Amino acid sequence: MIPQRNRRVILIQRPVGIPQASHFEIVESPIPELHSGQLLVRNEFLSVEPAMRGWLNATANYADPVAIGDTMRSFAAGTVIASKHPLYAEGDRVMGMLGWQEYAVTDGKPIRRKVLEADLPLSYSLGILGINGVTAYFALTEIGQPRPGDTVVVSTAAGAVGSAVGQLARIAGCRTVGITGGATKQQLCLEKFGFDAAVDYKSASFETDLAAATPNGVDIYHDNTAGYISDVVVRRINKRARIICCGTASVANWDDWPSGPRIERHLLNKAARMEGFLIWDYEHRYEEAVTRLAAWLRSGQLIHSEEILEGIEQAPGAIATLYRGENRGKLIVRLDHSAE
Amino acid sequence: MIPQRNRRVILIQRPVGIPQASHFEIVESPIPELHSGQLLVRNEFLSVEPAMRGWLNATANYADPVAIGDTMRSFAAGTVIASKHPLYAEGDRVMGMLGWQEYAVTDGKPIRRKVLEADLPLSYSLGILGINGVTAYFALTEIGQPRPGDTVVVSTAAGAVGSAVGQLARIAGCRTVGITGGATKQQLCLEKFGFDAAVDYKSASFETDLAAATPNGVDIYHDNTAGYISDVVVRRINKRARIICCGTASVANWDDWPSGPRIERHLLNKAARMEGFLIWDYEHRYEEAVTRLAAWLRSGQLIHSEEILEGIEQAPGAIATLYRGENRGKLIVRLDHSAE
Numbered sequence: 001m002i003p004q005r006n007r008r009v010i011l012i013q014r015p016v017g018i019p020q021a022s023h024f025e026i027v028e029s030p031i032p033e034l035h036s037g038q039l040l041v042r043n044e045f046l047s048v049e050p051a052m053r054g055w056l057n058a059t060a061n062y063a064d065p066v067a068i069g070d071t072m073r074s075f076a077a078g079t080v081i082a083s084k085h086p087l088y089a090e091g092d093r094v095m096g097m098l099g100w101q102e103y104a105v106t107d108g109k110p111i112r113r114k115v116l117e118a119d120l121p122l123s124y125s126l127g128i129l130g131i132n133g134v135t136a137y138f139a140l141t142e143i144g145q146p147r148p149g150d151t152v153v154v155s156t157a158a159g160a161v162g163s164a165v166g167q168l169a170r171i172a173g174c175r176t177v178g179i180t181g182g183a184t185k186q187q188l189c190l191e192k193f194g195f196d197a198a199v200d201y202k203s204a205s206f207e208t209d210l211a212a213a214t215p216n217g218v219d220i221y222h223d224n225t226a227g228y229i230s231d232v233v234v235r236r237i238n239k240r241a242r243i244i245c246c247g248t249a250s251v252a253n254w255d256d257w258p259s260g261p262r263i264e265r266h267l268l269n270k271a272a273r274m275e276g277f278l279i280w281d282y283e284h285r286y287e288e289a290v291t292r293l294a295a296w297l298r299s300g301q302l303i304h305s306e307e308i309l310e311g312i313e314q315a316p317g318a319i320a321t322l323y324r325g326e327n328r329g330k331l332i333v334r335l336d337h338s339a340e
Numbered sequence: 341m342i343p344q345r346n347r348r349v350i351l352i353q354r355p356v357g358i359p360q361a362s363h364f365e366i367v368e369s370p371i372p373e374l375h376s377g378q379l380l381v382r383n384e385f386l387s388v389e390p391a392m393r394g395w396l397n398a399t400a401n402y403a404d405p406v407a408i409g410d411t412m413r414s415f416a417a418g419t420v421i422a423s424k425h426p427l428y429a430e431g432d433r434v435m436g437m438l439g440w441q442e443y444a445v446t447d448g449k450p451i452r453r454k455v456l457e458a459d460l461p462l463s464y465s466l467g468i469l470g471i472n473g474v475t476a477y478f479a480l481t482e483i484g485q486p487r488p489g490d491t492v493v494v495s496t497a498a499g500a501v502g503s504a505v506g507q508l509a510r511i512a513g514c515r516t517v518g519i520t521g522g523a524t525k526q527q528l529c530l531e532k533f534g535f536d537a538a539v540d541y542k543s544a545s546f547e548t549d550l551a552a553a554t555p556n557g558v559d560i561y562h563d564n565t566a567g568y569i570s571d572v573v574v575r576r577i578n579k580r581a582r583i584i585c586c587g588t589a590s591v592a593n594w595d596d597w598p599s600g601p602r603i604e605r606h607l608l609n610k611a612a613r614m615e616g617f618l619i620w621d622y623e624h625r626y627e628e629a630v631t632r633l634a635a636w637l638r639s640g641q642l643i644h645s646e647e648i649l650e651g652i653e654q655a656p657g658a659i660a661t662l663y664r665g666e667n668r669g670k671l672i673v674r675l676d677h678s679a680e
Binding site: 227245247276278 | 567604605610614
């Protein structure tokens with residue numbers, strides 16, 4: 001049965017810095033009749049990711065910001081429940097930019113892919129088989145270019161991208177060192193994600209701990225934080241090191257560029273490379289990454305960790321949760337449609 | 341006739357920041373008898389380059405610092421006047437790390453190459469056919485990867501490396517914008533080195549001038565300065581821009597890393613690359629660059645500019661001259677042996 005009402009999370013105030021629950025509101029609206037060429041998706045999982053901060057900030061970024069009053073931009077995964085679109089049929093599992101809402105009427109363009117891994121949870125298409133895993137795969141392989149024996153340091157190592165980078169680097173024969181906050185996440189890095197070492201950036205001995213964990217220096221640094229954490233890592237890079245700028249979670253506001261140590265001389269002396277990574281540059285190679293990641297998941301070489309929040313009411317505060325570092329693994333909002 | 345005495349410039353005090361004449365002393369010593377496997381070079385030209393600051397600083401760099409009491413490390417070009425070495429004969433023109441001295445007794449290892457371009461001035465082997473030209477060639481082609489239509493910005497554009505980068509970028513079909521200090525050098529960039537535009541970083545309107553000169557943004561930035569000049573350029577980079585860290589002339593002291601705007605977020609948003617360049621990584625490809633550069637010199641597509649200082653007495657103060665930006669083109673010390 002086609003539902004009549006849709007609940008969605010809209011932006012009501014533009015955040016400066018980290019988006020909070022108060023910047024959003026949940027509104028209800030009717031689901032319009034499908035036109036020819038449209039389909040209706042019942043969203044089952046909504047994604048929460050650090051990049052959302054950038055999608056909300058008014059300043060120039062890699063994408064236009066979400067407008068006030070619009071449904072929050074987001075990846076979501078769900079099932080097609082009605083279709084007047086030639087490429088999609090009822091029952092298809094899909095993921096794409098379907099927004100923080102219970103249902104999405106779409107012309108198909110926002111859909112990234114049909115989720116064909118029927119043996120794996122649909123939610124994985126938002127995490128390890130979605131933007132996070134694909135980011136980890138291309139950032140590490142294309143910019144990092146890991147070689148067996150390299151020392152790879154990863155920040156936010158217990159997070160969705162970081163934990164995947166660490167595991168992929170281990171698969172590539174590297175020594176992996178995770179940086180994370182607190183003993184619990186350290187444990188998670190070592191025991192669940194198989195890092196060779198895990199360092200707590202909140203510890204007073206962070207610098208010496210990192211030095212002890214990287215006795216041969218750092219060949220690849222996958223950076224999800226920027227700021228102080230990166231400053232400590234960057235001083236330890238080897239000749240021809242690769243620094244992947246993938247996220248800037250530890251710096252709350254980039255509207256005015258914050259100050260930090262100048263790295264030009266250091267990059268020069270080390271003939272090192274620092275490069276920004278945008279997943280959008282690899283859209284045409286998405287299936288290549290998903291195929292490999294799914295194979296490693298099935299063989300058990302790769303493990304995915306999720307933290308599930310129940311209900312759309314949880315979505316507005318979820319970005320802040322992420323930036324407080326409270327989640328373990330990929331943060332996802334599950335929508336329960338069973339009562340409908 | 342084999343000379344008896346050698347004059348050489350030795351380091352007597354370790355500089356902090358820019359090396360001055362007072363950090364050096366000229367001493368005279370006897371020229372020892374040649375052993376088997378050695379040769380004697382009469383230096384005719386001594387090189388002066390920004391990298392010498394790094395060779396003198398005590399802090400970790402890409403090479404061990406020159407020791408107190410040692411002859412100043414330097415490229416020099418000259419003629420073999422006696423040889424007990426199987427690979428070198430009297431009359432050979434050579435260039436290499438022969439030091440700031442009138443004569444060099446060597447086992448051949450410091451010699452970079454025999455200078456075979458008999459139709460071109462020997463001094464060119466220290467500039468456009470030496471470290472400067474080869475640096476420009478590999479930095480631009482390997483890190484910059486210029487494509488026709490790209491906008492290439494070069495700092496210290498009237499200098500030995502910068503002027504070569506600009507010309508090589510023009511040959512590659514790029515729009516070239518030189519940054520330099522003062523109207524005279526601006527003129528030089530436009531009229532002699534053929535830049536499409538030249539901008540004076542000392543001008544109060546530097547930022548708006550650069551914006552006007554790069555209406556389509558910046559695809560490649562060859563940076564010889566770091567600091568404020570770079571901060572202005574980096575804000576104008578395009579998606580997938582390449583920033584070549586080749587020199588840091590505008591920052592006097594790197595012993596404590598100076599502060600500047602953090603660029604992680606900017607590199608990320610632009611999926612841009614920033615990479616340090618060390619010529620030593622390309623030693624095995626030296627002749628490839630020299631061959632191409634010599635061909636462009638002969639065809640007139642490439643022009644080399646030199647400023648010659650007369651006599652070894654000029655060497656100690658020459659690095660400071662360079663950092664004051666007073667030279668036009670490659671700074672060289674000529675040694676006159678005609679009276680001997």
